[in-house]
Amino acid sequence: MHPLVHEWSRDRLSHEQRYEVWRNTIHLMAGAAHHMENHFRVTSMKPLLTHVEEGLSQGRYQLFSNGPELSQRVGAALIFCRLFRYFNRASSIEFSQGALKCIQTKLPGDCNYFPAILEIGAGLQSNGRYKEAISLNLQATKEAEEAVERPVSDNQDAVRNQKSAASNTAMLMVNLARAYTHDQQNQRSIKICEKLTEVYTPMLGENSFEVRSTLPILAHAYRDLGDLKRARKYLEKSIEDERKLFGEDYQSPEVRQLAEVYIDLKMFKKARALQSQVVSWAQERYEEDDIDLVLEESILQLYQPTGRSVLSGHRKLRERIEGYKKSLKGILEKGGT
Incomplete structure (x- = not known):
């Protein structure tokens, strides 16, 4: 459809109607991107990226503006950040930093706080800025560990919140270990992975994504250190575990x-x-x-x-x-x- 038709159609809508259409479109695209990401449908993700960029060009400022569903909009923004990072868009880090700033100033304590930090850290690593990623993840890991160590009542919500805090902490440790490996600090990476496995396996389970993520990192570290037999062992276990969980065709x-x-x-x-x-x-x-x-x-x-x-x-x-x-x-x- 010709761009002018889009403009004419948009001009006929009231401000409230335009916002409603934009909001629904953003959530629809975020859901689609999340689904494609989980199923690694690259050929579908590429054209979606164009639509995401067009949608944001029509209302990027609204994504982090005050109003209803701000937390959901920030969550959508973080999904778009991963999409941008996957296709090497330069705006990935800046966009995730915008999400974090929004949370810090408008949504203190929001559930997207640590995911935003994780996304910034991943973006830094994608750009080869390993020392910055290490610094960011170190600080965030200490903060997340404090949340895990707080006393928890038998209340189901409290238990659920602690498990969420444990998951966030473990993922920050995964990112930290990965950054250490890329920065050739392999012994530190190994120690982080061993600590994660020891402390968080009882909370999250042996088959949790966080615990399983340590295996390829350990393999990478040991391969760099010249211990090929250990590297092989960890990789074979990682692949075997994934196929047990997700099927032989995974x-x-x-x-x-x-x-x-x-x-x-x-x-x-x-x-x-x-x-x-x-x-x-x-x-x-x-x-x-x-x-x-x-x-x-x-x-x-x-x-x-x-x-x-x-x-x-x-x-x-x-x-x-x-x-x-x-x-x-x-x-x-x-x-x-």
């Missing part, structure tokens, strides 16, 4: 990491089998010329036991990268973005 993000460990251990057949799975999943998720699919296919070419195959894979990878460079150059010369 597309575990740790499969690629385990394939890399198998390569380090010179277990080429196993590595290639796993990377073939990753390519198959990527073919379901991405369009044919998507750079992520190209990357996974190129990596598969490298997972061969002979030097000749590796060199051949490198050549193919370079050729495809050069092709993308030429395409990008052509777009820029035409004034594209």
